[in-house]
Amino acid sequence: MSIWRARFAPAGGNVVLTDTQLLRYSRQIMLPDLDVAGQERLLQARVLIVGLGGLGCPAALYLAAAGVGSLVLADGDVVELSNLQRQIAHGEADLGLAKVTSAANSIAALNRETVVKTLAQRLDYEELLRELAQIDLVVDASDSFATRFAVNRACVETAVPLVSGAAIRSEGHVAVFNPSAGGPCYRCLYNDAAGDEELSCSQSGVLAPMVGVIGSLQALEAVKLLAGFGEPIVGSMLVVDGWSLQVRRVKLKRDPQCPVCGSR
Numbered sequence: 001m002s003i004w005r006a007r008f009a010p011a012g013g014n015v016v017l018t019d020t021q022l023l024r025y026s027r028q029i030m031l032p033d034l035d036v037a038g039q040e041r042l043l044q045a046r047v048l049i050v051g052l053g054g055l056g057c058p059a060a061l062y063l064a065a066a067g068v069g070s071l072v073l074a075d076g077d078v079v080e081l082s083n084l085q086r087q088i089a090h091g092e093a094d095l096g097l098a099k100v101t102s103a104a105n106s107i108a109a110l111n112r113e114t115v116v117k118t119l120a121q122r123l124d125y126e127e128l129l130r131e132l133a134q135i136d137l138v139v140d141a142s143d144s145f146a147t148r149f150a151v152n153r154a155c156v157e158t159a160v161p162l163v164s165g166a167a168i169r170s171e172g173h174v175a176v177f178n179p180s181a182g183g184p185c186y187r188c189l190y191n192d193a194a195g196d197e198e199l200s201c202s203q204s205g206v207l208a209p210m211v212g213v214i215g216s217l218q219a220l221e222a223v224k225l226l227a228g229f230g231e232p233i234v235g236s237m238l239v240v241d242g243w244s245l246q247v248r249r250v251k252l253k254r255d256p257q258c259p260v261c262g263s264r
């Protein structure tokens with residue numbers, strides 16, 4: 001049974017695609033593994049994107065373009081000039097606007113059928129838990145360990161799959177966690193000291209297309225999980241070195257002492 005079927009199989013009937021939708025999504029529907037059924041699953045899916053920066057922008061745009069039905073966008077920041085080098089859902093006219101509003105406008109221009117909810121704030125753990133009750137999958141595109149730890153804890157608690165990404169300088173990585181299938185969680189990889197070594201794009205810099213690569217890979221993994229096809233890298237991390245374009249896939253180990261998933 002696929003991950004989608006294990007978690008997302010709807011209780012009742014499916015949505016029925018209109019002729020316009022069949023044409024719009026035809027290049028995906030013609031993929032035998034995705035087909036009409038996979039597209040219907042995408043249209044019913046609800047995804048929370050945490051962070052509408054360099055990773056969240058391409059992830060949100062690709063998920064909307066691919067036909068994911070509902071997106072919840074969470075980010076407390078406003079658009080600044082230094083964001084425009086890589087955060088491609090925001091433009092010059094959006095300077096000073098909340099990032100979630102700017103991103104919602106870009107999504108509406110791309111696909112007006114996508115239902116978008118905006119949360120112009122950094123969600124704390126309790127707020128995350130409330131949102132996850134209505135969510136099928138989380139894309140973590142945030143830029144702080146505190147947020148990543150809270151998102152991971154809420155995903156483990158609610159058994160919601162998590163597609164995590166990060167990019168700095170000319171490197172990036174993507175990891176997928178599915179608590180309901182066992183395996184490691186994000187917290188198994190990093191201890192509390194990680195916050196002390198936090199690197200940010202504002203301090204270390206980042207190559208513009210690097211966040212595009214990683215954010216797009218996050219969207220790809222999300223689409224596979226939601227539509228129920230392919231082989232999502234659950235329990236693994238893909239490490240991309242943009243300088244040499246070498247890609248490594250690392251199997252992640254579960255930490256039996258992990259304070260988040262260790263007792264499960």
Ligand SMILES: [Zn+2]
Binds near residue numbers: 185186188255259
């Ligand atoms: Zn863990």
